Amino acid sequence: MVIPVHDVNPARRTPWVTYALVLANILVFLFTPGMTGSVTGDGGLAQMCDLQAFLDRWAAVPQELLQHRMPRLVPTGDTGVGPQGPGCVVAPPGYDKSPELSVLTAMFLHGGWLHLLGNMLFLWIFGNNVEDRLGHLRYLLFYGVCGYAATYGFALLNAGSGAPLIGASGAIAGVLGAYLVLYPKARVWVLVPFLIFLPLRLPAWVVLGLWFVLQAFYSAGQGVSDAGTVAYVAHVAGFAVGALLAWPLRPGTPPPPPPRGALFGRRARPPW
Structure with a gap:
């Protein structure tokens, strides 16, 4: 798998929405309860229970999205000792949760530094040009539509899953699909x-074609959202929706500058 670090495609205007999305994701991650353990590496049971309760409230859950009802018991964030030893205390939910709104909040939640930084790297590199082409407001709406399409696409194929689905990957996949179509x-x-x-x-x-092929290949057998795995189906759905939405804009899109200078890691020789 290749790791993108920079694109040779300058934008005409400052991508304020992309900057704001990156900043918002970082701030939400830093203030997510229980994330201290993922940062310092010394998280204990209390932090794990606190994080699990937070995610169950604010993450998107396929069962809730399709059945539109809360589970009978949810983690409270407290710890206790049961017949099988120490664990997280569960109880009837003491809050009302909107499954539709949880799709939006889940787009700003991440499970660890690698998850966060990987998503933000792709958004930083490819988001500015897509925002430049769409305009700030249309880009923000586009980002949200791709995120919702990715989440509901995953939910439809995993209707029985009760695991929380988090991350901006689906929305960012839509940005990648649009970039591939436009540039x-x-x-x-x-x-x-x-x-x-x-x-x-x-x-x-x-670069992006290879990324999409890998996501599609993995989604055939690994389209799940449990801990330690990736919701590849959501990536595929977001990418496809982003590409379709950007397709009508292809004719009026200015081409990127012609490649100059270094090529494939070496300085390109002049033709004379």
Whole structure:
């Protein structure tokens, strides 16, 4: 899997919405209860229960989205000792939860630093040009639509799942789909892990096309959201919706600048 680090495709205007989304995701992560353990590496049972209760309240859960009802018991954030030893206390929910609104809040939640930083890296690199093409308000609406489509797409294929689904991956996948449609020939600097990290400059259609193929391949058997796994189905759904929404804008999209200078990690030679 290649790691993108920069694209050669300057934007005409400041991507304020992309900046705001990145900042919002980071702030929500830092203030998420129970995340201290993921940052310092010393999280205990109390932090785990606190985090689980927070996610059950604010994350999107397929069963709740499709059945539109809360479970009888949810974690309270407290710890206790039961017949099987220490664990998290569960009780009837003491709050009202809107499943539809939980899709939005779940888009700003992440399960760890790698999850957060990976998503923000892709959003930072590819979001500015999509925002530049759509405009600030349309881009924000586009981002939300892709996120909702990704979450409900996952829920429809995993209707019996009670595990919380979190992350901005589905919405960002929509941004990647739009970028591929609008700027397929834009050059992207990537790092390829081959003994060492080898820098290459590849067309966007190669980088993002490979990313989508891998997500589609993994989704065939791993489209789940349990801890330690990835909701690949949501990535595929978000990417497809983003590409479809961006398709009508292709004719009027200015092409990226022609590649100059270094190519595939080396300085390109002049033709003379």
